[in-house]
Amino acid sequence: MNVRSLTPAGLVADLVGRIDALPRDGFARALVDGATAARPDHLADALVEPLRALGRPVLRVSTGDFLRPASLRFEHGREDPDSFRDGWLDVDGLVREALAPLDPGGNGRVLPSLWNAATDRATRADYLTLPPGGVLVVAGPLLLDKWLPAELTVHLWLSPAALARRTPDDERWTLPAYADYTPEADVTVRYDHPDRPALVGTV
Template identity: 75%
Template sequence: MKVVPLSPQTLVDELVGRIDALPRTTWARVLVDGALPTRPGELADTLVEPLRALGRPVLRVSAWDFLRPASVRLEYGHEDPDSFRDSWLDVGGLLREVLEPLDPGGSGRVLPALWNAATDRAHRADYVALGAGGVLLVDGTVLLDKWLPAELTAHLWLSPGALDRQMPDEWRWTLPAYASYEPRADVTVRYDHPARPALVGKVD
């Protein structure tokens, strides 16, 4: 398997190029997935302006704004790795409010945030209409084993050692959730060192 070293900017350019190559006749749903230490939301953020510069409308959504209410999410305690992996995310809500409206022939109306986990209350976000040829960028963790529809998926991969070293203390209880997580992504990036990412596979 070929591994191609990249700079952070080249990684952004590579992802932007792949996204912009997707048809403009419909919407492009892009999932950026990675373990907590990889901060996939930060990478997703860097894609916004380059895509807009290419004439693509862009909407950013975080899966963290689609967690279930605490009464459901924390049913088995605050530090249950199985719940973290399998039942924290409101998959139905993310599908209904974000991903399915961007199916071919969909309404294009997306609710960018559903639930505020910090306050344990519903967000007061308004629906947003994503224009023709628009790109939806969704970041999150353990997203790619939930059969979520997407035109492009990217996974920031950490070796087990790097994951263990880099996991913040308050989240170390989640480590078992990643032990058997084997996502299939269109783009896999080795991310042990964010300043020196590497693309797995051939650069188009």
């Protein structure tokens, strides 16, 4: 297995280069997937300004803003790992409002957030329009087994030991949700040590 070590800045530069290499006559959708303990949002955020510096308009979306209402998320209790894995994310809403508008021939009109989990109400966010060549960066856990449309997928891999060590006590009930989660991604990053990430199977 080919594994290439990078610095955090090198990882960002690598991913930015891959995204920028995608055609500019359409839209690019990049999914940054990882357990909450891997902080996929942090890596996704780090991609925004470098892409904009290359002339790519960017929208950042977090799956935490596309959760289902509490009555559906907690139907089997607030700490049910199966529900966390398969029932928390509003997959249809994410596709309909954020991803599908960036299909070939799409209008680029994206809703950046749909549901406020804290208030359990719709966010009433305004639609934003990405011009051709624009990039949507979506980050969150357990994204890559849901057939979400994307031009680039990134998985931040944690070993079971690192996942357990870095998961806060009040979130340890989520650990079984990751037990057999082994997604295929365009880019897999070993992320036990975020200060020493490593690309797996890429050159």
